[in-house]
Amino acid sequence: MFTELGHFALALAFAISFVASIAPLVGAHKGWQSWMAVAEPAATAMFLLVGFSFASLMYAFVTDDFSLSLVVNNSNLAQPMLYKITGVWGNHEGSMLLWVLILTFYGALCAWFGGNLPPALRARVLGVQASIAVAFLAFILFTSNPFLRLVVPPFDGQDLNPLLQDPGLAFHPPFLYLGYVGLSMSFSFAVAALIEGRVDAAWARWVRPWTLTAWLFLTVGIALGSWWAYYELGWGGFWFWDPVENASFMPWLIAAALLHSAIVVEKREALKAWTILLAILAFGFSLIGTFIVRSGVITSVHAFANDPERGVFILMILGIFMGGALMLYALRAGAMEAKGVFSLVSRESALVVNNVLLAVAAFVVFIGTIWPLFAELLFDRKLSVGAPFFDAAFTPFMVALACLLPLGALLPWKRASLTRSMRPLWGVLVLSIVLGAFVWTMQTGRSILAPVGIVLATWTVLGAAVELMVRSGRGSLMSRARRLMHLPRADWGKAVAHAGLGLTIFGISALTAWQQEDIRTARIGDSYTVGAFDIGLVDVQRKNGPNYITTMAEMTISRNGTVVATMFPEKRVYPVSAMPTTEAAINTTVLRDVYLVIGDPQADGSWAVRTYIKPFAFWIWFGCIVMAAGGVLSLTDRRYRVAAGARKAAIKAVPAE
Numbered sequence: 001m002f003t004e005l006g007h008f009a010l011a012l013a014f015a016i017s018f019v020a021s022i023a024p025l026v027g028a029h030k031g032w033q034s035w036m037a038v039a040e041p042a043a044t045a046m047f048l049l050v051g052f053s054f055a056s057l058m059y060a061f062v063t064d065d066f067s068l069s070l071v072v073n074n075s076n077l078a079q080p081m082l083y084k085i086t087g088v089w090g091n092h093e094g095s096m097l098l099w100v101l102i103l104t105f106y107g108a109l110c111a112w113f114g115g116n117l118p119p120a121l122r123a124r125v126l127g128v129q130a131s132i133a134v135a136f137l138a139f140i141l142f143t144s145n146p147f148l149r150l151v152v153p154p155f156d157g158q159d160l161n162p163l164l165q166d167p168g169l170a171f172h173p174p175f176l177y178l179g180y181v182g183l184s185m186s187f188s189f190a191v192a193a194l195i196e197g198r199v200d201a202a203w204a205r206w207v208r209p210w211t212l213t214a215w216l217f218l219t220v221g222i223a224l225g226s227w228w229a230y231y232e233l234g235w236g237g238f239w240f241w242d243p244v245e246n247a248s249f250m251p252w253l254i255a256a257a258l259l260h261s262a263i264v265v266e267k268r269e270a271l272k273a274w275t276i277l278l279a280i281l282a283f284g285f286s287l288i289g290t291f292i293v294r295s296g297v298i299t300s301v302h303a304f305a306n307d308p309e310r311g312v313f314i315l316m317i318l319g320i321f322m323g324g325a326l327m328l329y330a331l332r333a334g335a336m337e338a339k340g341v342f343s344l345v346s347r348e349s350a351l352v353v354n355n356v357l358l359a360v361a362a363f364v365v366f367i368g369t370i371w372p373l374f375a376e377l378l379f380d381r382k383l384s385v386g387a388p389f390f391d392a393a394f395t396p397f398m399v400a401l402a403c404l405l406p407l408g409a410l411l412p413w414k415r416a417s418l419t420r421s422m423r424p425l426w427g428v429l430v431l432s433i434v435l436g437a438f439v440w441t442m443q444t445g446r447s448i449l450a451p452v453g454i455v456l457a458t459w460t461v462l463g464a465a466v467e468l469m470v471r472s473g474r475g476s477l478m479s480r481a482r483r484l485m486h487l488p489r490a491d492w493g494k495a496v497a498h499a500g501l502g503l504t505i506f507g508i509s510a511l512t513a514w515q516q517e518d519i520r521t522a523r524i525g526d527s528y529t530v531g532a533f534d535i536g537l538v539d540v541q542r543k544n545g546p547n548y549i550t551t552m553a554e555m556t557i558s559r560n561g562t563v564v565a566t567m568f569p570e571k572r573v574y575p576v577s578a579m580p581t582t583e584a585a586i587n588t589t590v591l592r593d594v595y596l597v598i599g600d601p602q603a604d605g606s607w608a609v610r611t612y613i614k615p616f617a618f619w620i621w622f623g624c625i626v627m628a629a630g631g632v633l634s635l636t637d638r639r640y641r642v643a644a645g646a647r648k649a650a651i652k653a654v655p656a657e
Contacts, residue, residue, distance in 0.1 A: 003068060006056025007147040010097075013049035013104070014137040016042050020130035024123035025195075036119055039126035040111040046133060047108035050101045057097060057146055058088045067153040070094060070146050076159040076576055078547035086170040087160045092294060092310075093146035095173060099290075100136050102174075102181040106210075107133070110185065117206065124192035125185075132184055135317045143310050159547065159576035168228030176221030176248055180286045182214025183251055186258060187283035187325070190276045194328045197335040199272040204265035207279065209635060211262065214282075215255040216631035222248050223624035234582030234597045236517070236612045238508075238620055241390040246369040247289030250362045254282040257358035260351050267413060268348055269339035273329075274355065276336060280325045285362070287318040292369070343415045350408030354401065361397040368393065402456040402505060405498050406463020410470060424466050432458040443514070453509020460502030464495040489637035497630025504623030510616035521606040527558075531613040533594060534558040538566075540598070540607055548572045550583075553598040553607065557587055569598040593617040 020042035027035025060068050061075055061084050074087040074094070083090075089098040107129040114122050140146070163169070189207040193199045225245065230238045239245065258278040264271040291314045342348035368385045375383040406428065410421045422429075436455035443450055471491060472484040518530040527536040538554040551571045557564045567585035574581070587594040592615045599608025 002056050003060050003065065003147050003149075006053040007145070009049040009056070010053040010137065010141060010147075013046045013053070014134070014141060016045050016049070017130045017133040017137055020046065021127055021134050024127035024130075028120040028123040028127070028195075031120075033119070036123035039123045039130070042130065043104070043107040043111035043126050046130070047101075047104040050097070050104045050137075054088070054097055054101045057094060058085060061085065061088050064157070066155070066157055067149055068146075069148045069150050072150065072154055072157045074160050075157040076547055077156050079157075079160060079165070080546050082167070082170060083160050083165045086164065089173050090160050090164045090169075093140070093144045095177075096136065096140050096144050096294075097146055098174065099177055099181060100133065100140060102177050103129070103133055103136065103184060106182060106185050121192055121196060121203075121206075124195055125188045128188040128191045129184060132188070132321065135320070139310075139313050139317065143313055156576075159574060162548070162572070162574040162577060162579045162581045163232065165574075166228060166232050168224055168232065172221055172224040172228060174221075175217050175224060179214045179216070179218030179221050179255075180248070180251065180289065182210065182217060183255060183283045183286050185210035186214065186255075186279040187321075190279035191325055191328065194276065194325075194332045194335075197332055199265065199276060199336050201266045201269060204262045204275065208259065208262045208266070211255055211258050211279075211282070212631055212634055215252065215259060216628055216635070218248065218252045218255060219624055219628045219631065222252060223621055223628075226624075227621055230617075231584050231586055232581070234584050234610075236515075236584075236595055236597075236610070236614070238511075238617070241368070241385075241387050243292055243369050244289075246365050247285075247292045250365050250369075251282055251285040251289065253358050253362035253365070254278055254285055257355045257362075258282055260354050260358075264348050264351050268342065270342065270348060271352070271355075272336040273333065276329060278355070278359070280322065280329065284318065284322045285366075287314070287321070288366075290314055291318060342413070345411070345416045345418055347408065347411040347413050347416065350404060350411050353404060354408060357397045357401045357404070361394055361401075364393045364397070365390065398505075399452070399456060402460050402502070405460055405501070406467065409463070409467045409494070409498070424470050425463060428459060428462040428466055431462065432456075447513045449509055450513035453505055453513070457502045457506030457509070460505065461499045464499040464502070468492070468495050490634045493630045493632070493634030493637070495630070496633055497627045500623045500626030500628075500630055502623070503619050503626055507616050507619030507621075507623055511614050511620065514615045516613040518611040520609055521602050521604075522609050523606045526606075528611075530611045532559055533564070533613065535596070535609075535611055537607065537609065540601075545572065547576065548574045551598065553596075553609075555585070555596055555598075555609075557594050565594070567594075567596050569596045571598055571600075588618055590618055591616065 020039060023035045023042075024039035027033070027038070057070070059065075060071050062081070064071070064075065064077055064084075066072050066075075070091060070093055071087075074091045075084055079087070087094070089095045107126055110117075110122070110125060110129070114125075117125070186207055189203065189210065193203050222245075225248070226238045229240065229245075230236075258275065261271050261275040261278055265275050291311060294310055294314060368389050371385055372383045375381045406425055407418075407421060410425065412421070432455045435458050436451040439454045440448075440451040468484060468487065468491070469480070471487055472480040474480070475483075516531045518528070520528065522528060522537045524537055524539055527534055529535070534557075536556040536558065538556060540551060540553045543550050543552055549572070553569050555567050555569065557567065565587040567587055569585035570583035572581045572583060573579070582597055585596045592613060595612035595614055597610040599610065601607055
């Protein structure tokens with residue numbers, strides 16, 4: 001009965017979303033307050049109804065209701081409770097319900113906390129958001145119903161995909177969807193502004209916190225997915241340029257460009273057309289990612305579904321919303337005339353270059369991801385675009401971006417002097433080059449990657465620190481410290497996020513250049529040396545887990561005769577799905593990871609063992625955490641809360657000529 005109510009709530013939410021996608025837009029166009037007022041209670045009602053539907057599906061998983069087809073295919077009596085809960089979104093139908101839940105949650109937030117928005121703009125934003133809900137609720141109800149019943153329920157289920165039975169994957173999809181779907185708010189604000197024919201500084205201030213929130217969650221979600229791949233898949237890598245990884249990375253790049261572009265609109269009333277286009281494209285790439293994951297047109301270890309019919313439905317949604325938004329964009333080109341002028345050397349120019357680098361980088365990733373599909377369709381050739389292409393084509397843009405960040409942040413608005421702006425950065429530049437030269441001299445193998453990474457990381461991190469010091473002004477150390485503490489949180493957030501990027505660059509460069517790998521067979525009692533460590537295979541045992549059988553090795557790590565750690569890598573087999581997984585054992589410090597994987601037994605009684613020494617791996621994810629912390633700091637700045645203090649400016653604003 002509870003699941004039937006959940007299904008009914010979903011259908012009722014669809015009906016309300018249909019009304020909410022029409023009445024507020026008509027009311028805003030006609031100036032009918034009563035019609036515009038429909039938007040807020042409708043947004044709340046949709047969220048509550050979809051939330052109830054999601055809760056009813058979760059209840060079915062938790063109570064092992066095997067009369068539901070979805071529970072049978074993604075759960076099991078022996079499955080731990082955490083993975084029964086995460087099984088709700090560990091499949092296509094449940095994950096789409098989570099997608100729509102988050103979509104309606106963002107709409108409800110705008111209804112609850114958007115009181116300072118002009119009524120017409122808020123009605124239009126909520127109307128566009130409701131139209132997206134119409135499309136995806138229809139997609140769920142007509143092609144991906146999570147509440148399908150079985151005539152004869154089985155006694156037990158088929159178990160969740162073993163790769164998803166991991167804490168990292170339990171939290172990775174919700175964070176990723178909070179980012180993906182959060183970009184729908186930027187899209188809704190962009191379309192609402194195009195309908196009104198007004199894009200001004202107030203609009204940029206309203207759209208920035210939504211974009212920043214989406215970028216923040218995308219950062220956390222991508223980092224969690226990377227961390228999961230690092231320790232769970234047993235390949236020893238943190239990023240594989242997999243199509244689904246790329247599907248989340250492209251919106252992240254465009255969202256980063258949108259954040260920087262919106263600053264120019266807010267401060268200088270310039271780059272209006274470009275900023276609107278980025279807001280449209282950011283959500284467009286989110287929809288492309290949804291299509292890649294669920295259509296089956298591109299093979300991926302992360303893909304949820306392999307159903308071309310569902311892919312066609314999503315492609316239709318993509319075509320309708322992107323085509324409609326871009327058509328409206330073309331019609332409203334005259335309303336986006338830039339007011340501010342700036343010289344070639346200025347902060348505006350630096351932000352333009354920043355945007356170009358990020359957008360072209362996203363386009364490169366898109367081409368590499370989608371090219372195998374086009375090659376098969378157009379030339380009947382099966383191609384694989386792997387890491388060598390992405391590393392060669394993508395890396396130069398990130399190097400250029402890292403070089404630009406510290407200087408661009410210090411350039412004044414409108415007109416600047418390179419000589420004057422570089423003055424506080426010369427010391428940082430010299431130190432960066434010296435450190436790079438030192439690493440080049442001391443390292444073995446003469447790889448250029450590590451020295452370049454050290455230079456870029458030092459330049460980016462210390463450049464962010466210098467920016468804060470410059471903003472603290474002149475005077476005594478105490479007076480500068482006081483001014484530093486009273487700087488706007490958005491300034492602190494920007495510096496912290498840039499520093500986090502530098503730390504991640506350092507971690508990636510150092511790990512890629514200096515990691516060591518050893519693959520061998522070892523008998524119980526054997527020891528071998530990798531780098532500075534002695535690795536010993538003490539024992540191998542078979543054990544039973546909650547819903548799996550594991551082959552667990554006991555291995556020791558020693559250095560200079562002293563045992564550093566005892567580790568237990570595993571190879572699990574899940575009997576219900578008959579699927580093996582690798583559980584790497586990792587000993588982590590700030591300076592390095594020792595990464596151990598146990599493989600299959602050999603005919604001579606030995607075991608396959610893989611060992612990796614990964615210098616500075618910790619810094620990759622620590623840098624992501626720092627970037628996310630910078631986003632949180634910026635969000636707490638009262639100037640960038642939704643419409644905070646902007647209503648007065650909006651009332652005075654007039655459409656551009």
